[in-house]
Amino acid sequence: MINVENTKAQMRKGILEYCILTVLSKKEAYPSDIIEELKIAKLIVVEGTLYPLLTRLKNEGLLRYNWVESASGPPRKYYALTEEGINFLNELKITWNELYHAVQQISKS
Amino acid sequence: MNKTISINIGGFVFNIEENAYQKLYHYLSTIKKNFTEVEEREEIMGDIEARIAEIFQTKLSAGKEVITEKDVENVIDIMGKPEDYVSDEFANSDAKSSTQKEKSAEQTTSTRRLFRDSENAMLGGVCSGLSHYFNIDIAIVRTLFIVFTILGGSGILIYIILLVAVPEAKTTNDKLHMRGQSINLESIKEHFTKIKDDIKSNTKNSKIKNAFNQTIDKGVQVGSTFVRAFSKIIGLAFVIGGIFALVLAVTVLFGNSGLLPMVASENIEDLPTLLSLLYPGETQSTLVFFSMIFVLLIPIISLIVVGTKVLFNYKKSFKTIAISSTILWFICAGILVITGIDLGMNMRSDTSIEYEIPYTDSSDVLFIDVSEDNKFSNHIAFDDVWNHSELVRVENENIFLGYPELVIKERQDSGNFEIILYKQSHGMSNKDAINKAERIDYKINLTGNRLLLPPYFSIPKADKLRVQRPVIEVRVPKGKRIELGKNIDRIELSVSGQHNYYDDSFSNTTWVVTGEQLICLECKTVSPLSELE
Numbered sequence: 001m002i003n004v005e006n007t008k009a010q011m012r013k014g015i016l017e018y019c020i021l022t023v024l025s026k027k028e029a030y031p032s033d034i035i036e037e038l039k040i041a042k043l044i045v046v047e048g049t050l051y052p053l054l055t056r057l058k059n060e061g062l063l064r065y066n067w068v069e070s071a072s073g074p075p076r077k078y079y080a081l082t083e084e085g086i087n088f089l090n091e092l093k094i095t096w097n098e099l100y101h102a103v104q105q106i107s108k109s
Numbered sequence: 110m111n112k113t114i115s116i117n118i119g120g121f122v123f124n125i126e127e128n129a130y131q132k133l134y135h136y137l138s139t140i141k142k143n144f145t146e147v148e149e150r151e152e153i154m155g156d157i158e159a160r161i162a163e164i165f166q167t168k169l170s171a172g173k174e175v176i177t178e179k180d181v182e183n184v185i186d187i188m189g190k191p192e193d194y195v196s197d198e199f200a201n202s203d204a205k206s207s208t209q210k211e212k213s214a215e216q217t218t219s220t221r222r223l224f225r226d227s228e229n230a231m232l233g234g235v236c237s238g239l240s241h242y243f244n245i246d247i248a249i250v251r252t253l254f255i256v257f258t259i260l261g262g263s264g265i266l267i268y269i270i271l272l273v274a275v276p277e278a279k280t281t282n283d284k285l286h287m288r289g290q291s292i293n294l295e296s297i298k299e300h301f302t303k304i305k306d307d308i309k310s311n312t313k314n315s316k317i318k319n320a321f322n323q324t325i326d327k328g329v330q331v332g333s334t335f336v337r338a339f340s341k342i343i344g345l346a347f348v349i350g351g352i353f354a355l356v357l358a359v360t361v362l363f364g365n366s367g368l369l370p371m372v373a374s375e376n377i378e379d380l381p382t383l384l385s386l387l388y389p390g391e392t393q394s395t396l397v398f399f400s401m402i403f404v405l406l407i408p409i410i411s412l413i414v415v416g417t418k419v420l421f422n423y424k425k426s427f428k429t430i431a432i433s434s435t436i437l438w439f440i441c442a443g444i445l446v447i448t449g450i451d452l453g454m455n456m457r458s459d460t461s462i463e464y465e466i467p468y469t470d471s472s473d474v475l476f477i478d479v480s481e482d483n484k485f486s487n488h489i490a491f492d493d494v495w496n497h498s499e500l501v502r503v504e505n506e507n508i509f510l511g512y513p514e515l516v517i518k519e520r521q522d523s524g525n526f527e528i529i530l531y532k533q534s535h536g537m538s539n540k541d542a543i544n545k546a547e548r549i550d551y552k553i554n555l556t557g558n559r560l561l562l563p564p565y566f567s568i569p570k571a572d573k574l575r576v577q578r579p580v581i582e583v584r585v586p587k588g589k590r591i592e593l594g595k596n597i598d599r600i601e602l603s604v605s606g607q608h609n610y611y612d613d614s615f616s617n618t619t620w621v622v623t624g625e626q627l628i629c630l631e632c633k634t635v636s637p638l639s640e641l642e
Contacts, residue, residue: 006284031156046187046190048188048194051153052144055152056149059149070163072163072166073119073159073163073166074120074121074163
């Protein structure tokens with residue numbers, strides 16, 4: 001018997017990367033800001049998931065970050081897309097649209 | 110009043126209550142375990158600590174100077190539980206070094222692990238877990254266990270071993286590993302990863318270097334896959350061999366010998382009884398029986414456990430159990446050796462007593478047959494070879510054994526038939542052996558020229574098994590003949606000088622002394638030439 005919650009979590013994880021890149025394509029952002037956006041879309045609820053993901057995307061050269069001084073605590077990392085990240089996101093967009101339409105099509109018929 | 114501790118997170122100093130500190134420390138160290146690669150782990154942990162420092166800052170104000178347990182709980186709510194920091198999902202996109210590649214290959218191949226599934230459990234979830242692991246229907250697994258349980262009870266043993274050796278799937282992560290990755294968006298993710306890899310290899314200009322690296326990676330991957338596959342085969346062989354040995358050992362030890370007709374006949378007592386008939390004392394035989402159980406089962410179970418570990422990538426070690434069972438094995442083996450020596454002393458001397466059976470009949474023929482009775486011989490099939498150790502039964506303080514032997518010899522003169530009964534036995538001393546031989550009860554029935562031999566004999570139970578056996582020797586004079594009856598094969602028969610008859614059965618045959626030799630008139634011989642003689 002497959003647990004519904006597990007399935008949902010898996011689905012979210014699959015498209016999380018895509019959504020993070022999309023958020024960052026609009027503007028530079030600090031992890032908490034990204035969380036806020038993703039929370040609205042009910043994609044993610046806790047920040048913990050985000051940190052390892054951002055570090056990996058950065059290490060792969062898709063993201064870069066700037067240190068910004070903060071009034072209330074340690075300096076913050078503001079993330080943005082690199083050139084490579086933009087290309088990558090564009091590829092993903094095409095794939096996502098294909099998948100989206102495919103799912104729509106299948107659901108209809 | 111609470112004790113506070115001063116800590117440094119993300120370069121900021123906080124005063125924190127002791128129990129809150131404990132909680133935070135535990136939280137951070139659990140998260141840390143999620144990340145395997147050192148460099149990456151340091152960076153991620155740094156980011157997390159910085160964020161925690163920031164949250165703590167907002168908690169403190171003019172009226173509040175100490176971080177409480179509630180604040181830590183709040184941080185955990187915001188940041189998520191340790192298992193939310195899933196790490197291995199995106200790891201396989203890195204291709205920095207061959208070791209990393211290898212590691213990720215291992216991660217992808219071992220995504221499915223064996224767990225006990227307590228949600229769908231009937232007992233401990235072992236069957237359900239196995240059905241997930243092998244992706245087969247749970248009913249098949251349960252049926253197999255029941256079949257193995259009926260075949261000597263080994264199913265229960267294997268179940269207990271797995272119950273102890275296999276962990277229960279507790280966290281969501283465990284459950285996902287147990288079922289393998291779910292079908293849903295797995296394909297999408299793979300798709301994304303592939304695109305990412307493609308772009309990366311395009312943007313990097315050092316294509317040759319890349320290709321070279323990839324070749325090495327491939328080689329390492331293939332090599333490790335091969336080694337893994339090979340070790341799986343070994344593991345599987347261990348498990349299967351172990352299970353067979355277990356079935357056999359359990360059958361021999363706990364006596365369902367009727368289930369394995371090739372091992373023993375149903376007319377033999379079970380092993381504990383046999384041992385009590387052999388060893389001098391009850392305590393000794395009980396000790397020997399339990400020693401045998403451990404000496405046999407410890408290596409077999411170790412084999413199955415090792416095989417299971419290799420087969421299912423299961424890493425937990427049982428050091429204490431392994432060491433103590435090794436010691437136990439040696440103790441038991443020692444007991445077997447010492448009791449074995451003692452038993453040897455009890456069999457040190459052997460003797461044979463000769464009794465001449467008076468024979469007065471003057472006809473030319475002596476009929477010899479094995480008598481029928483209602484005790485044992487009428488319950489066996491006609492073509493059963495009923496010799497040697499195929500009968501060991503205890504009844505009324507007597508042991509019944511199927512071991513008598515009939516020896517037929519020729520006489521060089523022309524007197525009458527001679528019938529001699531030898532009673533043989535071993536014993537602690539010559540006197541002991543003689544006493545034991547004398548107590549062999551073998552009831553020969555001789556009426557006229559008809560000799561009826563029982564297919565079994567008996568000894569008192571108190572005498573123990575000391576290789577007692579009666580031997581009947583019949584000496585045939587020249588010119589006279591012997592006719593063997595239809596049941597003659599139920600005892601051991603040997604004819605002097607005759608090793609060249611092909612027949613399995615000597616029932617209803619006639620023997621005469623021709624020249625110097627006893628000749629069978631009806632038997633098939635080795636070659637037609639010797640038949641002409």
